[in-house]
Amino acid sequence: MKLSDLANPTRFxxxxxxxxxxxxxxxxxxxxxxxxxxxxxxxxxxxxxTVKIMFIHVPNAWLSMxxxxxxxxxxxxxxxxxxPLADVAAKAxxxxxxxxxxxxxxxxxxxxxxxxGTYWEWDARLTSVLILFLMxxxxxxxxxAVEDPSRAARAAAVLTLVGALNLPIIKFSVDWWNTxxxxxxxxxxxxxTLDRAFLIPLLVMAVGFTLLFVTLHLAAMRxxxxxxxxxxxxxxxxxxxxxxxxxxxxxxxxx
Amino acid sequence: xxxxxxLIRRDIRIxxxxxxxxxxxxxxxxxxxxxxxxxxxxxxxxxxxxxxAILWLGALLASLLTLDRLFxxxxxxxxxxxxxxxxxxxELACAGKALAHWLAAGLPLVVATPVLGLLLxxxxxxxxxxxxxxxxxxxxxxxxxxxxxxxxxTLHRGGLLLAVLVLPLSIPVLIFGVAASEAAIAGPxxxxxxxxxxxxxxxxxxxxxxxxxxxxxxxxLD
Amino acid sequence: MxxxxxxxxxxxxxxxxxxxxxxxxxxxxxxxxxxxNGSGKTSLLRLIAGLLxxxxxxxxxxxxxxxxxxxxxxxYLGHRDALKPALSVLENLTFWRDFLGGEAFDxxxxxxxxxxxHAAHLPAAYLSAGxxxxxxxxxLLTVRRPVWLLDEPTNALDTSGQDMVAGLMREHLARGxxxxxxxxxxxxLAARELRIGGAx
Numbered sequence: 001m002k003l004s005d006l007a008n009p010t011r012f013x014x015x016x017x018x019x020x021x022x023x024x025x026x027x028x029x030x031x032x033x034x035x036x037x038x039x040x041x042x043x044x045x046x047x048x049x050t051v052k053i054m055f056i057h058v059p060n061a062w063l064s065m066x067x068x069x070x071x072x073x074x075x076x077x078x079x080x081x082x083x084p085l086a087d088v089a090a091k092a093x094x095x096x097x098x099x100x101x102x103x104x105x106x107x108x109x110x111x112x113x114x115x116x117g118t119y120w121e122w123d124a125r126l127t128s129v130l131i132l133f134l135m136x137x138x139x140x141x142x143x144x145a146v147e148d149p150s151r152a153a154r155a156a157a158v159l160t161l162v163g164a165l166n167l168p169i170i171k172f173s174v175d176w177w178n179t180x181x182x183x184x185x186x187x188x189x190x191x192x193t194l195d196r197a198f199l200i201p202l203l204v205m206a207v208g209f210t211l212l213f214v215t216l217h218l219a220a221m222r223x224x225x226x227x228x229x230x231x232x233x234x235x236x237x238x239x240x241x242x243x244x245x246x247x248x249x250x251x252x253x254x255x
Numbered sequence: 256x257x258x259x260x261x262l263i264r265r266d267i268r269i270x271x272x273x274x275x276x277x278x279x280x281x282x283x284x285x286x287x288x289x290x291x292x293x294x295x296x297x298x299x300x301x302x303x304x305x306x307x308a309i310l311w312l313g314a315l316l317a318s319l320l321t322l323d324r325l326f327x328x329x330x331x332x333x334x335x336x337x338x339x340x341x342x343x344x345x346e347l348a349c350a351g352k353a354l355a356h357w358l359a360a361g362l363p364l365v366v367a368t369p370v371l372g373l374l375l376x377x378x379x380x381x382x383x384x385x386x387x388x389x390x391x392x393x394x395x396x397x398x399x400x401x402x403x404x405x406x407x408x409t410l411h412r413g414g415l416l417l418a419v420l421v422l423p424l425s426i427p428v429l430i431f432g433v434a435a436s437e438a439a440i441a442g443p444x445x446x447x448x449x450x451x452x453x454x455x456x457x458x459x460x461x462x463x464x465x466x467x468x469x470x471x472x473x474x475x476l477d
Numbered sequence: 478m479x480x481x482x483x484x485x486x487x488x489x490x491x492x493x494x495x496x497x498x499x500x501x502x503x504x505x506x507x508x509x510x511x512x513x514n515g516s517g518k519t520s521l522l523r524l525i526a527g528l529l530x531x532x533x534x535x536x537x538x539x540x541x542x543x544x545x546x547x548x549x550x551x552x553y554l555g556h557r558d559a560l561k562p563a564l565s566v567l568e569n570l571t572f573w574r575d576f577l578g579g580e581a582f583d584x585x586x587x588x589x590x591x592x593x594x595h596a597a598h599l600p601a602a603y604l605s606a607g608x609x610x611x612x613x614x615x616x617l618l619t620v621r622r623p624v625w626l627l628d629e630p631t632n633a634l635d636t637s638g639q640d641m642v643a644g645l646m647r648e649h650l651a652r653g654x655x656x657x658x659x660x661x662x663x664x665x666l667a668a669r670e671l672r673i674g675g676a677x
Binding site: 079131134135137138141142145146151152154155158159161162163165166169170172173174176177 | 399402405406409410411412416419420423424426427430431434449452456459463467470471474475
């Protein structure tokens with residue numbers, strides 16, 4: 001193994017090890033404040049208390065897209081600079097992004113139930129998020145399909161970037177498709193300007209969820225780095241035992 | 256240029272000979288379309304209404320089915336190594352292979368559409384509209400699907416994974432393809448708008464597809 | 478023309494195959510790469526061909542065409558023969574001649590040189606393993622490239638075939654070509670030897 005490959009992740013591990021407790025604390029505090037503000041926010045004159053789902057739904061929806069942006073940046077890091085941490089960042093982000101996307105779908109559909117009378121409406125936003133969710137799952141399947149992480153990383157990076165190019169196109173076409181098939185009578189959230197009473201808790205929640213993502217992402221990256229080290233050690237062990245048994249013992253193990 | 260032409264000629268020739276995938280794609284297309292009435296019932300009015308959608312879905316699945324082997328076959332017999340070592344830029348070679356694939360497997364779908372339109376009780380105008388949209392849209396399916404085919408080489412695994420990765424990317428093509436055909440048949444929208452967007456999608460895929468596929472192949476050789 | 482390699486390192490799947498490999502090869506010279514199974518002979522050839530990334534080190538072809546990469550000036554004869562069973566022998570060969578580009582020669586003549594004239598119009602699917610190998614070798618003759626990278630060139634060939642390979646290699650060297658060949662068996666030519674097999 002080359003030590004230079006591990007040097008960078010090692011620094012990353014020690015740095016994040018110190019940083020993570022503070023981040024976790026900040027996340028908890030901001031989320032608590034956000035939840036308190038959301039709980040005390042006034043009811044909407046039209047939607048009643050159900051409007052409060054928005055404080056969870058919108059941050060999740062925002063993160064579902066933000067995480068893909070983070071993965072795209074990491075994908076560039078993988079393809080252009082071949083940085084080992086970039087692979088790790090991209091791989092660790094995918095399941096978290098998928099979770100946020102899933103939560104956005106669930107909260108959206110729970111919100112839709114009282115608004116539309118059904119849990120699922122082929123609404124343009126929900127549909128785009130659903131496709132995004134499918135793409136996250138595809139990406140995760142791709143990561144799982146390949147044993148060698150660096151190989152999987154490059155394939156996933158290509159797909160992530162293609163996805164990033166394609167997502168706006170998908171969003172546009174789904175919007176277009178939606179207006180074609182549905183009259184504009186459907187309820188649309190956030191179309192009008194949001195009152196300050198809603199805006200502030202929403203912003204706080206968005207910051208809180210973003211912090212949550214950063215915390216989870218760093219933790220997942222640490223796990224992934226450690227997992228790769230275990231894999232490298234196991235491979236070295238396998239080779240060491242193989243060469244003990246083999247007839248032609250190698251001269252020396254390169255340091 | 257002769258090198259690229261040679262590659263395209265070779266791929267078409269292989270696709271059309273015994274064991275090639277071109278005719279299987281058309282056969283699959285036919286089978287999917289024939290299966291539809293069994294699922295929705297032989298109501299001709301309903302089939303007319305669903306016609307463009309059925310034809311588009313069938314074409315989407317058929318082109319995906321045949322794309323699986325686009326790079327895999329060359330990878331397995333070692334040709335891909337030599338293609339990478341050739342003097343034709345890999346992006347261009349990828350585009351050439353995709354073009355050959357479309358000529359051998361995509362174009363026959365367009366040609367088969369009028370026959371299948373009969374089965375679905377589509378009138379002449381509707382059939383022509385669907386065939387025209389397929390002509391404009393199937394290149395986009397081939398050129399985006401090519402990315403999946405290149406990934407399949409990197410991953411040593413095609414089939415279902417390829418479908419899972421590529422199908423979401425082809426949603427815009429499906430939307431505008433079906434919308435344009437329906438606009439031509441029933442209105443109220445003009446045919447021009449969705450059709451131009453469909454053409455634009457194809458043009459975008461001509462650029463993105465070869466670059467992404469070449470990047471994937473280059474990084475994935477082993 | 479000289480092929481210079483210094484401290485080449487190859488990493489595959491997170492595993493270091495070999496490291497710090499250096500050699501120098503002048504025009505008209507043959508480098509026989511030997512080593513145990515799995516020591517990285519094929520990896521070295523693929524690395525020179527540009528089919529595998531170099532983890533470290535440098536590679537250069539001095540006196541070659543500066544416009545082209547090393548891989549574009551090399552022929553690679555791998556384990557897999559890059560033949561399409563659906564195409565005829567001649568079609569296979571003319572395709573590679575047209576695709577690879579550069580200084581090209583008559584395809585039927587190259588077929589004759591490897592003793593496949595009688596099979597020119599048969600589908601490649603009907604060829605035996607040895608005949609497939611000969612057809613792959615014809616590819617090296619029909620397009621001229623200065624560097625040959627041969628992976629077990631005598632594989633699947635009988636004695637007369639092995640003699641033929643030795644003859645073709647001798648001619649290529651006499652024209653000022655360079656050959657890097659991974660091999661188990663002696664090639665029957667004067668060669669410099671590079672033994673890989675330090676790291677397991």
